[in-house]
Amino acid sequence: MRFWKHLLIAGVALAFASPAAAQKKYDTGASETEIRVGNIMPYSGPASAYGTIGKTLGAYFNKVNAEGGINGRKITFITYDDGYAPPKTVEQARRLVENDDVLLILNSLGTAHNTAIQKYMNSKKVPQLFVATGATKFGDPKNFPWTMGWQPNYQSEGRIYAQHVLKNYPNGKIGVLFQNDDYGKDYLKGLKDGLGDKAKTMIVAELPYEATDPTVDSQIVSLKASGADVFYNVTTPKFAAQAIKKAAEIGWKPVHLLNSVSASVGAVIRPAGIENAQGILTALYGKDPTDPQWKDDPGTKEWFAFMDKYYPEGDKTSSFPVYGYSVARTLVQVLQQCGDNLTRENVMRQAASLKDFETGMALPGIKINTSATDFYPIEQMQMGKFEGETFKPFGPILNGEIGSM
Amino acid sequence: MLVRPETREPPVYAVGGIPLAQWRLILLGLGLVVACVVPFALKNFYIFQITLAIIYAIAILGLNLLTGFNGQFSLGHSAFYAIGAYTAAIMMENLGINYVWTLPAAAVVCFVFGFLFGLPALRLEGIYLALATFALAIAIPQALKSTVVEHWTGGVQGIVIIKPDAPFGLPLNSDQWLYVLTVVVAIVMYVCAANLVQSRTGRALIAIRDHPVAASAMGINVSLYKSLTFGVSALYTGVAGALGAIAIAFVAPDSFTFVLAVALFVGLVVGGVASIPGTLVGGLFVLFVPNIAESVSKGLAGAVYGVILLLVIYLMPSGAAGLARLVTAKLMQRR
Numbered sequence: 188m189r190f191w192k193h194l195l196i197a198g199v200a201l202a203f204a205s206p207a208a209a210q211k212k213y214d215t216g217a218s219e220t221e222i223r224v225g226n227i228m229p230y231s232g233p234a235s236a237y238g239t240i241g242k243t244l245g246a247y248f249n250k251v252n253a254e255g256g257i258n259g260r261k262i263t264f265i266t267y268d269d270g271y272a273p274p275k276t277v278e279q280a281r282r283l284v285e286n287d288d289v290l291l292i293l294n295s296l297g298t299a300h301n302t303a304i305q306k307y308m309n310s311k312k313v314p315q316l317f318v319a320t321g322a323t324k325f326g327d328p329k330n331f332p333w334t335m336g337w338q339p340n341y342q343s344e345g346r347i348y349a350q351h352v353l354k355n356y357p358n359g360k361i362g363v364l365f366q367n368d369d370y371g372k373d374y375l376k377g378l379k380d381g382l383g384d385k386a387k388t389m390i391v392a393e394l395p396y397e398a399t400d401p402t403v404d405s406q407i408v409s410l411k412a413s414g415a416d417v418f419y420n421v422t423t424p425k426f427a428a429q430a431i432k433k434a435a436e437i438g439w440k441p442v443h444l445l446n447s448v449s450a451s452v453g454a455v456i457r458p459a460g461i462e463n464a465q466g467i468l469t470a471l472y473g474k475d476p477t478d479p480q481w482k483d484d485p486g487t488k489e490w491f492a493f494m495d496k497y498y499p500e501g502d503k504t505s506s507f508p509v510y511g512y513s514v515a516r517t518l519v520q521v522l523q524q525c526g527d528n529l530t531r532e533n534v535m536r537q538a539a540s541l542k543d544f545e546t547g548m549a550l551p552g553i554k555i556n557t558s559a560t561d562f563y564p565i566e567q568m569q570m571g572k573f574e575g576e577t578f579k580p581f582g583p584i585l586n587g588e589i590g591s592m
Numbered sequence: 593m594l595v596r597p598e599t600r601e602p603p604v605y606a607v608g609g610i611p612l613a614q615w616r617l618i619l620l621g622l623g624l625v626v627a628c629v630v631p632f633a634l635k636n637f638y639i640f641q642i643t644l645a646i647i648y649a650i651a652i653l654g655l656n657l658l659t660g661f662n663g664q665f666s667l668g669h670s671a672f673y674a675i676g677a678y679t680a681a682i683m684m685e686n687l688g689i690n691y692v693w694t695l696p697a698a699a700v701v702c703f704v705f706g707f708l709f710g711l712p713a714l715r716l717e718g719i720y721l722a723l724a725t726f727a728l729a730i731a732i733p734q735a736l737k738s739t740v741v742e743h744w745t746g747g748v749q750g751i752v753i754i755k756p757d758a759p760f761g762l763p764l765n766s767d768q769w770l771y772v773l774t775v776v777v778a779i780v781m782y783v784c785a786a787n788l789v790q791s792r793t794g795r796a797l798i799a800i801r802d803h804p805v806a807a808s809a810m811g812i813n814v815s816l817y818k819s820l821t822f823g824v825s826a827l828y829t830g831v832a833g834a835l836g837a838i839a840i841a842f843v844a845p846d847s848f849t850f851v852l853a854v855a856l857f858v859g860l861v862v863g864g865v866a867s868i869p870g871t872l873v874g875g876l877f878v879l880f881v882p883n884i885a886e887s888v889s890k891g892l893a894g895a896v897y898g899v900i901l902l903l904v905i906y907l908m909p910s911g912a913a914g915l916a917r918l919v920t921a922k923l924m925q926r927r
Contacts (some may be wrong), residue, residue, distance in 0.1 A: 230886075231894050232851065268886050268893055273750070273847045274840045278641065284639035299750050303842040306752055367739055368748045398748070399734045 208588035210527060216290030217529035222522060223263045224248070225283035228293040229271035237296050239501065240319065241266045243511025244294060246498035251515075253497075257522045260529075267287060272295065273303040280304040284313050291316050291534055294337070294514050294577075298322045298370070301334075309333045314534050317514050317523075317564070319427070321448070323373050323589075326562035328539070333531075335538055335562045337514055340473055341370060343566045343587030345377020347470045348444050350585050351570050353382065353390070356442060360391045362415025363398055364406050364430060366422060367395035374421040374446055377587070391415050404433045411439040420445045424454040431459035443467045450571070450578060451506075461576065470568040471580050473513065474548050477504050478577050513546035516554060517564065520544050552584040563589065607923045627775050631768040640839070641879060643771045646778050647836045652859040653785055653868065654828025661789055661867035662821040663801030667716060668725030669856050671732040672702050672826040674848035676833025678736065681751040681843040682744050691838050695777065698834035699827045706826020710819035724816025729853040733845040750844025754835060770839050777835065781828060786868055788824075792815050797821055798866075827854075863905055864913025873912035877904075 216223040228241035248262040249485040256262065265287050267279040271436035276295065283289045284307075291314035295301055308315040309331050317323050317337035321344070325336040339347075352359055363378070375393070379386040392413035394406040403426050410418065411434070418441040420430055427449035434443070443466070449455045450469040474481050481487040490512055494501055501508045522529075524537040541564065544555040555564045566588045571578035604839035631639055655669050680694035689697075709728065716724050736745045745751070758769035788794050792816045796817055799807040808814045809830060837843045855878045863874030908915040 230890060232848075268882075268890065269853065271881075272847060272849070272851065273844050274644075274836065275844055276839050277842065278644065281637050281640060285635060299748060299844040299846050299848075302749060302752060303840070303844065306754075306841065368737070368742075370748075397739060398737060475861070 204450040212528045212530050214530040215288045221261050221263050222287040225289035225292040226266040227269050227279045230268040232270035234271040237370045239507040240511040243508045244515050247515035249319035250497045273300050276300040276303050294319045337564050339565045341373035342377035344470050345374045346587040347568045347585045349378050349381025359417040360415045361389050361417045362392040362410035363419045371421050390397040407433040416441045424449045427455045435463035445469045464573050471571040472568045473509050509548050513548045516546050631771050637766040639767045639771050643774050645875045645879040646774050647832050648878045649872045651829045651832035652874040653871040654825045655860050658825035662797045665722040665815050666725040667722050668728035668850045669829050670853035671728045673833035674732050676830030677837035677843045680837045694834050698830045702830025703823040703827040707823030710822025714815050729850045736845040739814035753841045755841045864911025866887040869914030870913035
């Protein structure tokens with residue numbers, strides 16, 4: 188008799204338990220207790236400064252776990268070094284997917300490096316989420332539904348400069364200096380698309396340089412001679428510093444639009460001379476923690492508290508920990524939205540349905556929005572002007588969404 | 593009746609009662625068995641890693657022919673590796689040619705390039721040659737980005753390749769098939785290298801390494817042999833580069849920096865200078881030791897790698913091949 192009673196209880200319990208269990212769905216890398224997140228960073232090699240981003244991601248997930256995890260699940264963060272060499276990126280991506288059984292790869296860094304694994308990730312149907320590069324090609328849901336960017340892409344940024352110029356210098360003559368590769372052409376296309384019909388008349392000079400060139404001095408002289416009064420400076424840090432210095436030397440004082448790639452005080456402005464850089468414009472999306480205007484901002488305070496407790500050895504004046512923190516928070520938001528349906532497909536679906544998400548360290552008003560056809564999370568920026576020792580944001584939040592305007 | 597002249601038996605070197613020559617065959621057979629088991633016993637990821645290790649071993653073999661057997665230094669073999677890789681990538685993606693044909697093409701292109709580079713390099717000896725090849729390693733990644741060739745090389749972005757599937761409906765996935773292809777190519781290339789080194793030509797190469805003046809006095813055309821060795825060495829490394837490009841399914845200038853040249857050089861020294869089987873150890877070292885170093889400490893991976901390298905050099909000063917010789921000698925003494 189007792190046996191039957193027990194069986195009955197067990198049966199009833201099972202009957203009640205099973206619908207609940209059926210709602211929980213997992214792919215490789217997720218379970219009742221953990222979510223496995225992979226990451227690839229250049230901890231060694233020529234780009235090792237970026238390694239800070241990976242360390243910040245890890246530190247933030249430690250914080251999440253210490254506070255109870257995501258819906259009770261702890262994040263296991265596995266990060267590998269690729270030494271900034273694409274073949275190693277491929278090897279590490281395969282190790283993460285095939286050996287460490289991660290649910291997704293987060294924020295792998297480098298344009299060539301993400302290109303190297305994009306086909307693999309998409310054929311394996313593993314999310315390649317929030318890649319750390321601004322190349323516009325990483326927001327192509329039609330051909331690569333498993334790959335998504337994060338930061339403003341180069342074309343969006345170009346559109347934002349176009350809006351600023353159209354509004355404030357409608358009769359400006361634009362001189363462009365750009366690096367002759369995909370990155371430079373992306374920026375140029377963004378500007379032209381943003382200017383629309385006026386691009387032909389407003390752009391008076393387009394001068395390329397090669398990444399292998401020793402200097403861009405002659406291009407600066409030619410741009411001045413072209414009569415341009417707006418300078419669109421699409422260069423990497425070394426050349427940006429040269430351009431700023433040379434323009435000052437020859438007494439050329441245009442409205443100077445410096446791409447955000449080189450909006451670095453340490454790497455560009457100081458070598459070029461602080462006095463030469465006053466008034467330079469760029470587009471911003473993150474808060475600069477050293478800027479005193481954010482001293483009492485709750486988002487910044489939270490960031491400082493996180494840095495003090497979970498990443499005390501990190502550099503609080505660098506932009507990389509701000510970046511890593513914001514990316515990690517975006518992923519946490521995605522995973523929270525996933526609830527108990529932790530399949531790779533649902534991760535992509537939730538990543539593609541972020542609505543007005545604020546990271547806390549983005550400039551006020553800049554929100555993350557994605558959709559099934561919009562794989563570019565951040566597309567808003569605010570113009571910033573170099574005054575004193577920092578870039579100070581000013582003016583409205585501008586929208587550089589591809590397809591807008 | 594046949595009367596044989598009295599001959600003294602040559603001494604038979606043996607370990608455990610089995611002559612060394614037979615040991616060599618046994619080990620070779622064991623190696624082949626392991627090579628056949630690998631694609632069916634391991635996860636795809638490990639098959640992929642071992643494929644890469646064998647590819648590096650072929651590249652190191654090329655470097656060894658030049659440095660180990662002919663005594664010419666090179667810190668620029670990443671350049672030949674890159675040329676081989678780009679030859680394969682451009683043929684497959686831009687010209688739509690089957691990947692199998694890219695291997696002989698890479699071989700020819702790299703041989704010609706290596707031979708031509710070897711001609712002016714003849715004037716340089718030792719460290720000066722090392723410096724000249726170093727310049728080549730630095731120049732090639734930059735040259736690949738230049739606008740002149742960008743249409744073909746894809747510039748900074750590189751070229752994405754489609755990974756080939758197994759032909760003839762063989763029941764293998766693409767990792768297994770690439771492993772098989774790589775092993776077959778490797779066997780052919782190792783047999784050729786072994787034959788080359790043991791031939792008249794091989795003896796000439798070694799003579800040039802040991803004493804160029806004496807070699808020249810014996811009628812060896814030193815400059816011709818040196819340039820040819822440069823060509824053959826580049827050929828080996830170029831074929832490895834082509835295989836590497838197919839296995840990784842992507843080429844970009846950042847893949848072939850000076851770091852790769854140094855890695856090949858490290859593999860050469862660790863495996864054993866002038867040892868053909870040693871290059872396999874070198875290939876495994878190049879691929880796996882950085883991973884081991886990283887698993888010990890992420891922040892200090894470079895330092896850990898350095899310590900491992902120092903230990904290896906300290907414990908086996910003449911590489912894995914030297915260690916193997918030492919162990920055999922010890923075992924023979926014990927008998």
